[in-house]
Amino acid sequence: MPTQLEIAMNIMIRIFHQYSCKEGDRFKLNKGELKMLLQQELTEFLSCQKDPQLVDKIMQDLDANKDNEVDFNEFVVMVAALTVACNDYFVEQLKRKGK
Numbered sequence: 001m002p003t004q005l006e007i008a009m010n011i012m013i014r015i016f017h018q019y020s021c022k023e024g025d026r027f028k029l030n031k032g033e034l035k036m037l038l039q040q041e042l043t044e045f046l047s048c049q050k051d052p053q054l055v056d057k058i059m060q061d062l063d064a065n066k067d068n069e070v071d072f073n074e075f076v077v078m079v080a081a082l083t084v085a086c087n088d089y090f091v092e093q094l095k096r097k098g099k
Helices: 004-020 031-041 043-047 054-062 072-096
Strands: none
Touching (some): 004 031, 004 072
16 A cells, blocks of 8 residues: 555656646646646645746746756656745744744
8 A cells, every 4th residue: 555655746746747748748848738737736826826927937947958848857846846835834834833
């Protein structure tokens, strides 16, 4: 039986490929696929963002090799960075509550 972390890793891989296979290179996200993934899988994150250029900025930041696509390694960097930010927020909230 897989652990919760193994399940989470499997889900992350499956979600990436669910969106990357829609257009063009099936192992990379183009801008449209990335936008769709962000809108459908990170709804709360996007809902509190007011920048209309957010997807463009995320794409530019993630696209380390500048091929106008996001591969799985680049995608994992985004997920890790968002996870760290969420953890930092959670820790800060606990500190404020004195726990």
